[in-house]
Amino acid sequence: MAKFLTSREENYSQWYNDLVVKAGLAENSAVRGCMVIKPYGYAIWEKMQQQLDKMFKETGHSNAYFPLLIPKSFFSKEADHVEGFAKECAVVTHYRLKNDPNGGGVVVDPAAKLEEEYIIRPTSETIIWNTYKNWIQSYRDLPILCNQWANVMRWEMRTRMFLRTAEFLWQEGHTAHATREEAVEEAQKMIRVxxxxxxxxxxxxxxxxxxSETERFAGALDTLTIEAMMQDGKALQSGTSHFLGQNFAKAFDVQFATKEGKQEYVWATSWGVSTRLxxxxxxxxxxxxGLVLPPKLAPLQVAIVPIYKSLEGLEKIRKTVSGLMDKLKAAGISVKFDDRDTQKPxxxxxDYELKGVPVRLAMGERDLENGTIEVARRDTLTKETLPLEGVEQHIETLLEEIQENIYKLALERRSKLITKVDSYEEFKTLLDTKGGFFLCHWDGTPETEELIKNETKATIRCIPFDAPEEEGKCMVTGKPSHKRVLIARAY
Amino acid sequence: MAKFLTSREENYSQWYNDLVVKAGLAENSAVRGCMVIKPYGYAIWEKMQQQLDKMFKETGHSNAYFPLLIPKSFFSKEADHVEGFAKECAVVTHYRLKNDPNGGGVVVDPAAKLEEEYIIRPTSETIIWNTYKNWIQSYRDLPILCNQWANVMRWEMRTRMFLRTAEFLWQEGHTAHATREEAVEEAQKMIRVxxxxxxxxxxxxxxxxxxSETERFAGALDTLTIEAMMQDGKALQSGTSHFLGQNFAKAFDVQFATKEGKQEYVWATSWGVSTRLxxxxxxxxxxxxGLVLPPKLAPLQVAIVPIYKSLEGLEKIRKTVSGLMDKLKAAGISVKFDDRDTQKPxxxxxDYELKGVPVRLAMGERDLENGTIEVARRDTLTKETLPLEGVEQHIETLLEEIQENIYKLALERRSKLITKVDSYEEFKTLLDTKGGFFLCHWDGTPETEELIKNETKATIRCIPFDAPEEEGKCMVTGKPSHKRVLIARAY
Known part of the structure; x- marks a missing residue:
């Protein structure tokens, strides 16, 4: 099967696209920059959704749903926000088609022009804060802890499946609080989730x-992020949580009566992850x-492939593994007996390798005789033959082991590719030769940040929570710095 | 609390709107015809989704996701389809806003006009069949059994929350089959689900x-429906399943190689239910x-209200019911101990009446002494005081009883309001005086159907599966008829 994929070494970017398509995760659609998420890809996304949703509910959040369309005028109300999103908006201007009088199918009916245009939400702060205005009168109405699972659109010019698409699926949490401290704490809590x-x-x-200030969400006072390292050493921003201060409350005039009877503006956060994950x-x-999936998110965790010469042989194998299947299912493990006669073992x-199924079992006639079964693990591509009796215990442990092992591998890979650098020249050289993440001193100015970005295409990914205080000098300007920041090229 | 709602007798329609808003289910938004689904309403919808999704998966379907936007040209490809949906489409014509040179916020950037306009999906047959074209080559690729949970838009002029909104949430199943029989069977299977x-x-x-032919989905050869009777006797179409024949396969040229090597067009179905439910x-x-919710769909099934004079009393009650709460939770029943000190018992x-919580418990100081608890059921508004010991069993049974009872009540109400009528005059009189559903003979022509609709605002809801063969005469034209059809005014 390897032959079907371009190798990572040969062309990482092509490998990614090949894999997305060939593993049946997604494909490009007839709509510019939009993808179709295919059943196998969607099944993984559903697993992610389920777990995230559970974690949101455990932290006190409820789901709700707000309109897809946002009146254009809402966008002007928060200055930074409109600046950040206006350039990539899908705009609805009409509400009817009519038959083409010249016979060319249907055309937009000019008589059905909207008085005010609507924008397909690129994010929902504006429509939600316009709604919260009616929900909030006093401190008793706070906090509001809502989340929405939805589609959003950002008219990106260069798109890549899952990583950057014009339409994507996400969740967006939007919370309202009585105090700055509570909102700051909420933003922190959710980035930790x-x-x-x-x-x-x-x-x-x-x-x-x-x-950094430059990289903040449009309208936020602080943006928290989780940054992951991909196998090619590039960073991928995987989730963000924003402390919005009182910006949206002021833009939409959302005030509340405090316990003491004063009127104050409400404090806000928003946070989201998307199909980018x-x-x-x-x-x-x-x-x-092919894919390697963590067992906890694999739609199918164990596949059993029978190797048989006759239908009688197939039935014997089916019967022999049926007890194992029951035990695995009882342990909450998803398992499939693949008896398709259209394909060879x-x-x-x-195919299971390509699809990243964590454990693949096989049973042939010799196994039947010996009371054994072959157990192959996807992460290491190793296999062993084990006694059928009690193998369910082994498989259960193996799934946990795979989950831990792939985390460990990713962590080791990352550790090797995080470099502390103090000289800008060295940084530029290592960025091209070694790649990965760099911990560097930066003078904290947008000008230096811009210069690094323009000269190297690397950006300040974040100022890590755990960066220790350390006196140093900005690697570009030599000005004083007290903390190292994380710099990398990114998706 | 009753005072907060208009009564059904006084104004049924106002009662409905009051209830939707006051029970915290939904509210109108700043976007024409679009609603905000509030957390409590959304929690009920989530319960519905979970169960439906489970049933779809048990019948072999997988979820996927297709683009929100549909190229305008796709609509022209199936003649009936475009006819049905073109008049109520939200049209995207531009992809960028810019600052108003006259200083009025943001305006649509005329330089960012799309070459071809996009329609926000009112339903996804066209984009999906354009995609299926790439998925289907041979009989081995069939059937395709996909479902999508999504938002859709239909620019309705008169909207009502949940019943008819410009944007709504739904699921749409889209299946592809090798034979007519299989597709017909699928459409049947799903209406039964x-x-x-x-x-x-x-x-x-x-x-x-x-x-009837007139009421079919735009592009379908047969539309199956489930029709429910609301308390005011009107019908509500609650779900539809369509046999689409080869219409969309022909429109998008989707052919497959049969086992015998012939090229044939694929057979299709689609089926959906929405937040209309x-x-x-x-x-x-x-x-x-207020609301009366079936226990199986109630986000909260049991609420416990402590009645106390001191914090010490509250703690005693909390401790006393904690065992009960554990037992209920262990039985999979959702339960909340309402210790809010901001509200009186x-x-x-x-509030629990308004929100339709099926069982409400109360415990006061006398109950503490007597080892009892008050159990109130929402459906009958009755209550009794029972020994705390073993009450969990009673509650579990009670929830089942409530589920059955409200079904029985709805069925009885409907039975009383289904009338067989043979004279058009009598039909018209009874429609206004008694209301409800009517079983009548109809000559099967669109002309008669249209006449009935124009004269009475009643429509042919369906030709019931279980309508027995019966010789009769159309109540309007006197022409022969072999089956009674179901006629009613509808939402």
């Missing part, structure tokens, strides 16, 4: 930190043979 | 049948005090 999800479920180590997942673990093996 | 969901989960009896649920069971009782 994302980090926990990334590390424990996606098996993807991340670095948490603050974005699918791209992060793929590029964190997969290899030249070798083809099936390669 | 909907009927089972409506009856067993929503506690809402439905009548399954075929739509929320309206159906509300109008099936609720009363002048009476207010809480009314």
């Amino acid at each position: 994302y980090a926990e999800f990334a590390e424990k479920w996606m098996a993807m180590p991340v670095i948490m930190g603050h974005k 699918m791209g992060a997942l793929i590029m964190s673990h997969s290899d030249d043979n 070798g083809w099936k093996f390669a | 909907y009927a089972e969901f409506a009856e067993k989960w929503m506690a809402m009896p439905v009548i399954m049948g075929h739509k 929320m309206g159906a649920l509300i109008m099936s069971h609720s009363d002048d005090n 009476g207010w809480k009782f009314a």
